[in-house]
Amino acid sequence: xxxxxxxxxxxxxxxPAGFLRRLFRDKPLGAAGGVIFMLFLFCGIFADVLAPFGxxxxxxxxxxxxxxxxxxxxxxxxxxxxxxxxxxxxxLSVIIGIxxxxxxxxxxxxxxxxTGYLGGKVDLIMQRFVDxxxxxxxxxxxxxxxxxxxxxxxxxxxxxxxxxxIGGSRIIRSAVVSVRENMYVHAAQSIGxxxxxxxxxxxxxxxxxxxxxxxxxxxGAVILAESGLSFLxxxxxxxxxxxxxxxxxxxxxxxxxxxxxxxxxGLCLTIVVYATNVFGDALRDLLDPRLRGSR
Amino acid sequence: xxxxxxxxxxxxxxxxxxxxxxxFVTVRLIPGDIIDMMLSQNDxxxxxxxREALVAxxxxxxxxxxxxxxWVGRIIFHGDLGNSLWQTTPVTEQLAARLPVTFELGLLAxxxxxxxxxxxxxxxxxxxxxxxxxxxxxxxxxxxxxPSFWLGTMVLVIPSIFWGWSPEVSYIPFFEDPIxxxxxxxxxxxxxxxxxxxxxxxxxxxxxxxxxxxxxIRTAMAKGLPERLVVVRHALRNALIPVVxxxxxxxxxxxxxxxxxxxxxxxxGMGLLLLDAVNQxxxxxxxxxxxxxxxxxxxxxxVVDLSYGLLDPRVRVRS
Numbered sequence: 001x002x003x004x005x006x007x008x009x010x011x012x013x014x015x016p017a018g019f020l021r022r023l024f025r026d027k028p029l030g031a032a033g034g035v036i037f038m039l040f041l042f043c044g045i046f047a048d049v050l051a052p053f054g055x056x057x058x059x060x061x062x063x064x065x066x067x068x069x070x071x072x073x074x075x076x077x078x079x080x081x082x083x084x085x086x087x088x089x090x091x092l093s094v095i096i097g098i099x100x101x102x103x104x105x106x107x108x109x110x111x112x113x114x115t116g117y118l119g120g121k122v123d124l125i126m127q128r129f130v131d132x133x134x135x136x137x138x139x140x141x142x143x144x145x146x147x148x149x150x151x152x153x154x155x156x157x158x159x160x161x162x163x164x165x166i167g168g169s170r171i172i173r174s175a176v177v178s179v180r181e182n183m184y185v186h187a188a189q190s191i192g193x194x195x196x197x198x199x200x201x202x203x204x205x206x207x208x209x210x211x212x213x214x215x216x217x218x219x220g221a222v223i224l225a226e227s228g229l230s231f232l233x234x235x236x237x238x239x240x241x242x243x244x245x246x247x248x249x250x251x252x253x254x255x256x257x258x259x260x261x262x263x264x265x266g267l268c269l270t271i272v273v274y275a276t277n278v279f280g281d282a283l284r285d286l287l288d289p290r291l292r293g294s295r
Numbered sequence: 296x297x298x299x300x301x302x303x304x305x306x307x308x309x310x311x312x313x314x315x316x317x318x319f320v321t322v323r324l325i326p327g328d329i330i331d332m333m334l335s336q337n338d339x340x341x342x343x344x345x346r347e348a349l350v351a352x353x354x355x356x357x358x359x360x361x362x363x364x365x366w367v368g369r370i371i372f373h374g375d376l377g378n379s380l381w382q383t384t385p386v387t388e389q390l391a392a393r394l395p396v397t398f399e400l401g402l403l404a405x406x407x408x409x410x411x412x413x414x415x416x417x418x419x420x421x422x423x424x425x426x427x428x429x430x431x432x433x434x435x436x437x438x439x440x441x442p443s444f445w446l447g448t449m450v451l452v453i454p455s456i457f458w459g460w461s462p463e464v465s466y467i468p469f470f471e472d473p474i475x476x477x478x479x480x481x482x483x484x485x486x487x488x489x490x491x492x493x494x495x496x497x498x499x500x501x502x503x504x505x506x507x508x509x510x511x512i513r514t515a516m517a518k519g520l521p522e523r524l525v526v527v528r529h530a531l532r533n534a535l536i537p538v539v540x541x542x543x544x545x546x547x548x549x550x551x552x553x554x555x556x557x558x559x560x561x562x563x564g565m566g567l568l569l570l571d572a573v574n575q576x577x578x579x580x581x582x583x584x585x586x587x588x589x590x591x592x593x594x595x596x597x598v599v600d601l602s603y604g605l606l607d608p609r610v611r612v613r614s
Contacts, residue, residue: 132313135592136585139551140569144321144585147573224442228555231444232570247448255452262452266445274440281436 022286030282036275037219043087044094051084056239067260074260082264085241089265092242093223093272096153100160100226101218107165109211112172113199117180133166138225146234153236156229160222168214175207182206209287216283220276227269243269299604303597314589315370319363322582349380376586377579379572386583389568394587397564399469400487400556401549403480405542407488408495413531413538415492416499421526423504431496438493443552447486447559466563483556490552491545498541502534509533536606543599546592 024031043050053059058078065075073082111130115123141163149155179185180203188198227244229235236242246265255262350356357365369375376386415435419428454460462482469476506512507530515525554566561567565584572580 128309129313131310132317132589135310135314135547135596136317136589137547137551137554137592139554140547140585140588141321143554143569143573144581147576147578147581148322220440227442228444231442232555232558234573244442244444247445252448255448256455259452259456262445262448266442266449269445270437270441273442274437277436277440 027282033275033279044090047087047091051087053081053084055088073264089243097219100222103161104164105215108168111169116173116176175210213284217280376583403484404487408491411492412495416496419500420503435493435496543596546595
């Protein structure tokens, strides 16, 4: 009898080692995505060491050189090494991706817990607000906000964090709503635990799986959104080599003479977003079976 | 059905209210130095408009709630979104010229997306776990990752290098030359449509798999109907209902996508209007586009919801 009572009712917490084994055995594609993602983080963090040339190192004799051993990704119209620029681009993407995704996740969790656990009028009003917010295309909100606050890295990070955070609050809210009705939450309420304690000790640990999944998929979404914005010339201002920025502006004029200028940044972007997507999907399948099939 | 429509319309009101507040507050964030920048950038100091006049034109000299009420009142009672700051033409006039272009591009993209997604999604479902299924699923995940601005760029760069082909530079209006117009729109629509097809394909496959396991499919198969007929008439029809909703949910993605593709291909739709307005800091136009896009997405979702009720009688009875 006592065994029944003490058995955990919530989601079993996965152990890291066993979890990794399951990831590689059951989800080889997702594991590959995870490895690529780690590689991308590594490249971003150590870009200064890895890059053979400086971020904006100009070399007039090496203008528009096709890919070679010296310049694996070719050079641009000012003789800048595309490999180095793509590596520094990865650095910017890592910084923006991780910070904005963290902010977005934090906002989602804050709104999701407040509306999902407290419910009532706050929830009702907040849900209509989220409805309205989500009927604006992400890109349009970003463009409008940037038109007001001006382009720049801190602005982009805050805007993206807030933007994706509000959208993602739905996922957290639904997780909170399903956890809220568990026996252990009622038990905590009945022995008089305070609301902050219940939220931190009982709700939060049990919605960790969707939070991790949300964070992973947000990294990809942030990188994609930032590059789109930089492509339109509204992201991190040049000469910072963001992947989106490399595909627009000056580079664009010379793409017809040097198609490798269009190839490298686009491929980097596609591979990283692809990797985050499959990694996120695999994590979701393993950690949070409830969300399977939804996006 | 009338009650269902009325309920849906009523539910739209609070969302519209919030949307108008979001639009208003976001653009109200304009810091003071931006006004100086507007003044210097566009050289209106030449007697035409001074600082106070500009602040008054933007309505920034009154308390915020009164500004909001005036703004909403003008939209509701006069359909007036203000005038463009630099061209002094009504914003609504500009929007009316650009909206159909974006709508055409978006519609073409949806049609192309469905043409790609439905057959592949159905094939993927009826041949589940075969090589073909794996290939089409991998393709769809890959298409989700390729940014449309990169695909759009490659579509411009590659033909130009290999065949010396490049698209028309100036825009051809539909009513002057319908065929030329469609030809011009086709390439950006294909790029956007491919991106849309990825998620639609996944949804079609999932729904088909679910429907194919139903008893009435087994019955239809058991009574000896040809597979083609069962798939198209019994399964696809039922699987399509959630796919219709998905198109509504994708409306923001479609409109966001048209902004980028309009920029790449030089098509004068809402997206290009917005980007030009951002460069010129023409806030009445920015506000106008922002609001119209939000309302358009809501209306698309309303139409989708209503058609959902029309397609599936259970929906209108239950809710």
